[in-house]
Amino acid sequence: MEQQEIRDLLQQVKEGAVSTEEVLMRLKLEPFEDIDIAKIDNHRGLRQGASEIIYGASKTPEQIDVIARKMYEGGQRTILITRMSREAAEYIDKDLPFTYYADAKVGLVGQMIEPRQKGYILVATGGTSDIPVAEEAALTAEILGNNVKRVYDVGVAGIHRLLAHTEDIMNARVIIAIAGMEGALASVIGGLADCPVIAVPTSVGYGTALGGVTALLSMLNSCASGVSVVNIDNGFGAGYQAHLINNMEG
Amino acid sequence: MEQQEIRDLLQQVKEGAVSTEEVLMRLKLEPFEDIDIAKIDNHRGLRQGASEIIYGASKTPEQIDVIARKMYEGGQRTILITRMSREAAEYIDKDLPFTYYADAKVGLVGQMIEPRQKGYILVATGGTSDIPVAEEAALTAEILGNNVKRVYDVGVAGIHRLLAHTEDIMNARVIIAIAGMEGALASVIGGLADCPVIAVPTSVGYGTALGGVTALLSMLNSCASGVSVVNIDNGFGAGYQAHLINNMEG
Amino acid sequence: MEQQEIRDLLQQVKEGAVSTEEVLMRLKLEPFEDIDIAKIDNHRGLRQGASEIIYGASKTPEQIDVIARKMYEGGQRTILITRMSREAAEYIDKDLPFTYYADAKVGLVGQMIEPRQKGYILVATGGTSDIPVAEEAALTAEILGNNVKRVYDVGVAGIHRLLAHTEDIMNARVIIAIAGMEGALASVIGGLADCPVIAVPTSVGYGTALGGVTALLSMLNSCASGVSVVNIDNGFGAGYQAHLINNMEG
Amino acid sequence: MEQQEIRDLLQQVKEGAVSTEEVLMRLKLEPFEDIDIAKIDNHRGLRQGASEIIYGASKTPEQIDVIARKMYEGGQRTILITRMSREAAEYIDKDLPFTYYADAKVGLVGQMIEPRQKGYILVATGGTSDIPVAEEAALTAEILGNNVKRVYDVGVAGIHRLLAHTEDIMNARVIIAIAGMEGALASVIGGLADCPVIAVPTSVGYGTALGGVTALLSMLNSCASGVSVVNIDNGFGAGYQAHLINNMEG
Amino acid sequence: MEQQEIRDLLQQVKEGAVSTEEVLMRLKLEPFEDIDIAKIDNHRGLRQGASEIIYGASKTPEQIDVIARKMYEGGQRTILITRMSREAAEYIDKDLPFTYYADAKVGLVGQMIEPRQKGYILVATGGTSDIPVAEEAALTAEILGNNVKRVYDVGVAGIHRLLAHTEDIMNARVIIAIAGMEGALASVIGGLADCPVIAVPTSVGYGTALGGVTALLSMLNSCASGVSVVNIDNGFGAGYQAHLINNMEG
Amino acid sequence: MEQQEIRDLLQQVKEGAVSTEEVLMRLKLEPFEDIDIAKIDNHRGLRQGASEIIYGASKTPEQIDVIARKMYEGGQRTILITRMSREAAEYIDKDLPFTYYADAKVGLVGQMIEPRQKGYILVATGGTSDIPVAEEAALTAEILGNNVKRVYDVGVAGIHRLLAHTEDIMNARVIIAIAGMEGALASVIGGLADCPVIAVPTSVGYGTALGGVTALLSMLNSCASGVSVVNIDNGFGAGYQAHLINNMEG
Amino acid sequence: MEQQEIRDLLQQVKEGAVSTEEVLMRLKLEPFEDIDIAKIDNHRGLRQGASEIIYGASKTPEQIDVIARKMYEGGQRTILITRMSREAAEYIDKDLPFTYYADAKVGLVGQMIEPRQKGYILVATGGTSDIPVAEEAALTAEILGNNVKRVYDVGVAGIHRLLAHTEDIMNARVIIAIAGMEGALASVIGGLADCPVIAVPTSVGYGTALGGVTALLSMLNSCASGVSVVNIDNGFGAGYQAHLINNMEG
């Protein structure tokens, strides 16, 4: 089944023209390309409206290379690879158009999608140690087609540094607030913003930082409304949800 | 300072006509009406684009009544009161237009705001015990001006009950997935939906349900992308963020 | 041994005129008045430079009454009773000069000590639910002879409310920052102040607030320097240490 | 005492011909072969009706080799070695019939037992990272004489992948559901199956996955009936119990 | 659709005559009887081969009565109600054939199913305080059609009391081992038995018993093979799984 | 803006001559020197009355060198570097006046500030393993201009060793009590002292020491008044707060 | 079998005259008197050399009365009942010689055993709130035939109060150190004593006292040698073990 075909099918579901069950059954006929080392799930992308994403953490360089290549050959032009080691990055077939963002451990086969939205997603961090997680979030959003504004190292212990960005905060469409230690950044930003805020706790800190649990708990108990939270160090998850929100049809 | 005046001021900030600092300073002149038992913070509403909200949990019936009355007299026509006891509900001044939703412990002084968006927010629960939290979420969203579709008791142990609502899931603009016990609902819905999903763990369960912590942890580790999480039993928080997302300008 | 006598003795220790061991041995001759239901420890007060303090939580009204009366008869003119139930307050001998602060569950037999210091201790809270703990802290400090300035309900989700008190913060000699939920207040105040900050987590909140543990962890991981922490809801402990700091000899 | 002899004895217990005490006492005469580095417990096998099992985790290659050889010389023809390092595998006496399953860290001296049951045990995983644990479970069951059907990478975030195996699930005699992260697989399978389900949480995930504790808690709180749980990453335990269940006499 | 009809349909699935999808779709036409206060899910019973079960914990006496009556009128002759309060038991329609087991908080509308299996499920407890949980397990199994042998108060601190039942243990088809405090019973029984053992931790104990968490952890780490675990105090879950195992076709 | 200028400005704030807002706005014009790899925040030092501090843990040797050099060139004569690796210490520009304290992992560019106070801060440890943390605390205090008296290895299991220092304790102006394992030192010292005590739990210990959490909990529950606590192993934080307290104006 | 008979039998075991197995088997013939509501286990007493003990926590007044009466009629003259409610105490048959110790919730049917040892067990507490647990420990020891010296309210925050009892500590044969909050008493006593110390954490405290867990952790990490620990609030357990130690034959 060609991609366009699937897209049409899906469109029909949305319009109620065909029932979900029918579609599920039809899709089941060729649900994923089994390339032995992985089941390439073309459905997920379809269902969720995103380009292809490879979670690199538990895959060998060889596996990532094969999967990415298969996808690219299948016509995919924006393939995001998260938690990708430098070793895996170096292994990628030289014929593929590939960029590696070492800080964020993010790889991109193909090119970033053009933003449809003029507004931006704001990515803010409490400290400099949070930057790798922030870059994972920011690049995820950029690759999926969003403008991103970065505001790093604006932790609440120096509140004037954060307030200097009040306008950036008030004009953002979505905000990703990233912090370790006590994670207070989410609450302060949540109080200043009138847009959805996604908080990402990081494992930055020591002792009772408990590997990010303290920041997580802090963010879940934010006294500001409109803040939700993702897993510790999950920059991708925040970037992905921010992308979904930013591209809401009005 | 009149409300319209403040709104104009805020608009200027967004347009960059005046600096945030200027506004903050001007607002500081009359930042909240101090009615002795509470500081009525008109700013928060302004900053966050919502009607007034009273968190009823730590307030006496008398206090809630006074605050709500003051607000109503001040021109507010949609005042949402969360975690409101029946006792407090009965205490509310009979002259005020007041509705009490006992299940959700939600009170409304004035009326619901008319939805601007045609689409709907889907509120789904794993079981019937999750309904009070779900109603808090649903009513929050409805009062703030959103269409809500409720799909209750569709826990994953009977997956066909959930799949029967696949179309509801695929057509939603935002989904609030509410579950206690093992909280698996968020992952399954997250995998089916292509819109933002806000997961709410509930304190339903016993033993190792740990008062909702198990559902929370489960939701934070959802293998589906695009899921974020709020505090245990925080229906209001989810409803509020869903409202912000649903009203994004495209 | 008369109080003045003991004071002289203690002074000699500080001057090195007598060894600590000598004093300990002498004190041991009459270390506490045993009134059957309690050992009235006159030493602690001496050692720690404070008036007498009765921890009311685990004592019956009768016991508190007897102890307080004995102390008063012994010449004590400032007797602070913490965690005192209303029932216990009503039981206190009507002949004693007694004041009860119901919010803080603090009782005072005798009168407050006159402040020696012109400056003040600032007591700030994130929300109104934190006020009982704050009052325990504030009254402890006032009774022990300190000026106290109260700034309540200045949680970080409405940062402008806190910033409106920047001068209060910058001019304080010691600050007690009290908050439940995510406890971010300590970090923001810690960043603004150049004096010692004592943070008090409170048990305010629900779900993952974990009865104050989240606020505690948050405060221990404050990214601001100069912040230390006491036990959950321990207003007395914070007030007591603030008193010691405020009365440092320059 | 010869093996057959012991077996007869045990049979008599079951028939009530001799009392347990008598047997225990007789067995006590030669309870285990003490080969210095280990007490080879022939009883356990007898009592529990399984072939011999060596838990390799805390033993040196030399020790495993000696124990396995002794057992083989003693007539054992199916010796399962779990948590066996590659180093230990390479050390095994070349004269022994030996197979090493590197993924599962399982070694087999001798051969697999022929299945008595035609039906199969289904081993399902949420992701590919769970496969090592799954293989430990599957090989344990196969070696002990069971047919096994593997269904890997069917996590609930792509529910259609799991539903594609509905018939496999409904026809299984026992199911082992293996998942890390949020562990929701157990609940969904538990709801679809009408046979016993043994859930195995794995340590796959990061941050709040808490090394498998989240998946464990999730599985213990499964809203489906008929699900029980073993320790984190305990593929062997699940495979062993599944074997016992699969071989129940009708 | 009549029950027999559904049963036939399900049988066809097992034989592969119709696909699961077909069945799911057909069942979807009348998936549950919606009696307003509940969705009576006739499917679950079908799918899982059990009679109807009502989880009474979160339902009012009125609700339980209505549901049970509807089921009984629908032809159900064995309706198990768990976690049923005495109040709810007294509310049940006097015309229904009803038995209440107060210790176990179990109600039965109709009668127990006749056991198909001659062998028995052994239900053992460490102490007398564990008996309510044990009775929930035992009655669940009995009502679903199993012989049950009870061996209570055989905790490992008096090992001779347990050993006196060695024959009962060795002859059981399935064992449910129930204990609070340190939960050691599961390990000792697991070592003596050659059948599947389901361990149920109970919330019996104080201090570091942690409401059953200690027993749970202990059971998950049992050094005996063939032990799996259910949630704290989940007697029903254990009884249900034991029933599934006991009725395996050989 | 020159440093003297800023200092004058700040002085005016304290005197009320200018409002805080004015100052904040003026400072905002040149808030930090952006040297690309870091934002050198000259404000924090100003606001908090300390010399410059570099937190070395998350910075490369190159980064530390550049920042320290920039600061030194900017006129700073006391630059404290905490959590500095030996590698980073060796990388520091040889032209800078630099001292490295290997035990404490503390570096000093420039020289210690002369103490204004005659009295001393007492730094006490329970064991010898706590010394690195103690040295971080002691050097922080010394570098910032305080006299420090060290009393190490005086754990409460040998109470006479601690009592031998009773006079040191009674004469101290501030005490930093540092201990791992059960952390009882803080309580005993807290009972002997009449000055503020800052307790530092350390990660010394094994098993249930839980990496310092046990000592932390113990210190938070000290039965002595006047004890507050900082994060595990946070010698710097304790030294810094002790410095603030020691330099209170009387 | 008469008690003397059993005692003789047991003696023979110790002398090696008969094997344990023989005894176990003989005892099995009449292992416990089954009085329907309880299995009166005469063995435990025999095996462990103590008089009879009834754990009252989970028994009704009627049950306790019946069991105690049966035991008394069976010749027992020292029956210790722990965790006995006042209600149960009042229910005890008036014909039985009965004493109730309300503080400790301990009941005694018959009389205390005469001490064989001249020396004493020291029972020390940190505060007055620990006294109920201490009395359970002290009475357990006294009833079983031991001299007990009580030293209450000697918490380490007033170390001179504890040191005033140095001789009591150094002359004790066994010490039971009981404390809540930070539990430091065990370490200080452990350092002063040269006899075994049994530490009992209590649930006294609030916030991070965590219901006794903090004191427990603290005691397990005592830096003094020779300290072991029992469960939170387990005065009986400590008293019982102290009794065993005190009556060691030299």
Place this chain on the structure above:
Amino acid sequence: MEQQEIRDLLQQVKEGAVSTEEVLMRLKLEPFEDIDIAKIDNHRGLRQGASEIIYGASKTPEQIDVIARKMYEGGQRTILITRMSREAAEYIDKDLPFTYYADAKVGLVGQMIEPRQKGYILVATGGTSDIPVAEEAALTAEILGNNVKRVYDVGVAGIHRLLAHTEDIMNARVIIAIAGMEGALASVIGGLADCPVIAVPTSVGYGTALGGVTALLSMLNSCASGVSVVNIDNGFGAGYQAHLINNMEG
């Protein structure tokens, strides 16, 4: 002060001839030999009646060598070194009479003390992985002058292996029960023994063994009386307390 002198002094304390305070003061004159790298505390040994003990974990080989040599030169003939690395063992001065027990990481300078007691301490383990901890306990006891009987690998999953040692258990004077995983050994032994049992949890296990916490919790909740517990892996602590108990004067 010569050792004999100190011993005499201490004897006088016990007899009441001199007061403790006098002795403490006299001892204070020369409390410990300060050899720069350590304060050799001759008091602890005196106070606690043991030979010298060096805790090797946090000391360099050089430090251990110097301390041991100093002690030996000072006349000590039994110096126990715990947690001693092989590297440290090899560094010890060849002129010293030294033995290293690699399994237990125990070093001995000089010789074991002759046992005064004929009876023995039983050291039992659940598995072979627990042996290093057991050997630390056993050697501690032996070096301090006690007979030790070892019974290893008698975990409760093979209860007959443990019962085979019933006589060893019933004849022991003190028992040290060592186990990881579920730690059930302590309860079973506690039920069989009539002497004090000291339980040692070990960090053996994986997943929910939680590094020994599960075994610890299990042991603290032992349903057998007379069991107390030490820290995880603390073989020394158990051996030391067993030594104190075994040498009680009758």
